[in-house]
Amino acid sequence: MQVAIVHDYLNQYGGAERVLEALHELYPQAPVYTSMYAPERLPSFYRSWDIRTTWLQHLPGIQRRHQVYLPLYPLAFSQLRLDGYTLVVSSSSAFAKGVRVHARQTLHVCYCHSPMRFAWNFREYADREELPRSLRWLLGPFIAWLRRWDRRTAQAIHAIVANSHTVADRIRRFWGREATVIHPPVAVDRAHVAPPHEVGDYFLLVSRLVHYKRLDLVIEAVNHLRLPLKVIGDGRARPALERLAGPTVQFLGAVSEDEKFALYARCRAAIFPAEDDFGIAQVEVQASGRPAIAFARGGALETVIDGVTGVHFPEQSVASIVAALRRFETLHFDPSVIRAHAEQFRPERFKRAFAAFVDAQLAARFSARPREEVLVPWN
Numbered sequence: 001m002q003v004a005i006v007h008d009y010l011n012q013y014g015g016a017e018r019v020l021e022a023l024h025e026l027y028p029q030a031p032v033y034t035s036m037y038a039p040e041r042l043p044s045f046y047r048s049w050d051i052r053t054t055w056l057q058h059l060p061g062i063q064r065r066h067q068v069y070l071p072l073y074p075l076a077f078s079q080l081r082l083d084g085y086t087l088v089v090s091s092s093s094a095f096a097k098g099v100r101v102h103a104r105q106t107l108h109v110c111y112c113h114s115p116m117r118f119a120w121n122f123r124e125y126a127d128r129e130e131l132p133r134s135l136r137w138l139l140g141p142f143i144a145w146l147r148r149w150d151r152r153t154a155q156a157i158h159a160i161v162a163n164s165h166t167v168a169d170r171i172r173r174f175w176g177r178e179a180t181v182i183h184p185p186v187a188v189d190r191a192h193v194a195p196p197h198e199v200g201d202y203f204l205l206v207s208r209l210v211h212y213k214r215l216d217l218v219i220e221a222v223n224h225l226r227l228p229l230k231v232i233g234d235g236r237a238r239p240a241l242e243r244l245a246g247p248t249v250q251f252l253g254a255v256s257e258d259e260k261f262a263l264y265a266r267c268r269a270a271i272f273p274a275e276d277d278f279g280i281a282q283v284e285v286q287a288s289g290r291p292a293i294a295f296a297r298g299g300a301l302e303t304v305i306d307g308v309t310g311v312h313f314p315e316q317s318v319a320s321i322v323a324a325l326r327r328f329e330t331l332h333f334d335p336s337v338i339r340a341h342a343e344q345f346r347p348e349r350f351k352r353a354f355a356a357f358v359d360a361q362l363a364a365r366f367s368a369r370p371r372e373e374v375l376v377p378w379n
Contacts, residue, residue, distance in 0.1 A: 209235030289335030
């Protein structure tokens with residue numbers, strides 16, 4: 001069976017790339033098609049993969065400012081024809097699902113991290129990124145077209161997997177399609193539970209430092225309560241956040257995985273002010289036996305049990321986060337219970353569930369055809 005994997009872009013490292021790694025472990029011989037690839041910004045083992053880029057790879061500056069070329073991505077992926085494969089798996093939160101496959105002899109399964117949020121929630125995105133009014137006006141017709149392209153290309157996918165029930169609801173609203181929920185893999189074995197005497201007095205913030213994550217709310221809350229906060233991550237919002245931060249806030253920048261999990265294990269709790277599609281970091285801190293204090297929207301409703309493995313807060317506001325931190329002080333959390341909850345998100349569970357789903361889809365699509373038609377690529 002010929003298999004190909006498609007991913008939006010490979011110039012940053014986050015939750016989508018962790019899913020891609022699990023997919024590559026399932027199908028290790030599969031080439032990975034992507035718009036562009038910056039090897040120096042990803043783990044070194046990616047360099048042993050068969051990674052194939054589109055013509056976007058050769059455009060100046062695209063690896064660091066890929067947003068500038070936004071109008072070209074639909075064209076690049078629509079021109080990517082993967083007719084010679086029995087199975088195509090797209091890992092997509094934007095464009096990768098737009099590849100073309102053979103209508104009869106290829107099964108296209110999309111693992112959807114979310115329908116493209118900047119298109120369907122453009123007003124909110126523009127407000128958070130402080131886009132000038134003139135640029136919003138210019139982008140308006142393109143965003144409207146992009147929504148139509150997003151919905152149209154979604155109709156050509158044979159089967160859709162969503163990373164959370166929140167994303168499945170968006171797929172239903174925006175695409176008019178049903179999706180099967182398989183939560184993404186989390187490396188819980190990399191985490192460890194520290195003995196009580198090693199737990200420190202600091203809170204933790206782990207995120208890409210971008211405006212729409214609303215990290216400013218956390219910084220203002222800990223400024224108000226004079227609580228120690230360590231910030232892991234980097235991004236274009238860092239200068240503004242550093243100007244906002246008081247003396248109890250420490251910016252650590254990008255840290256190694258080992259350092260990150262050591263900080264998880266010894267924090268009082270980690271705080272998550274954004275509406276995440278799933279929230280891998282929320283599971284990682286729980287795998288370390290520490291609570292998550294999270295905005296009660298999106299994936300947090302599926303990964304954090306209020307009062308048991310963490311605390312929910314209802315609004316993206318400083319007052320709501322302050323109230324959650326004060327409530328946190330009144331609760332007792334059992335690290336072994338928190339860790340046990342995180343165990344359900346192991347990579348092995350993801351790979352078993354995804355492989356079983358794909359096998360069932362292959363059987364349903366090809367069972368009525370001669371065996372050789374399934375195994376022989378179309379040219």
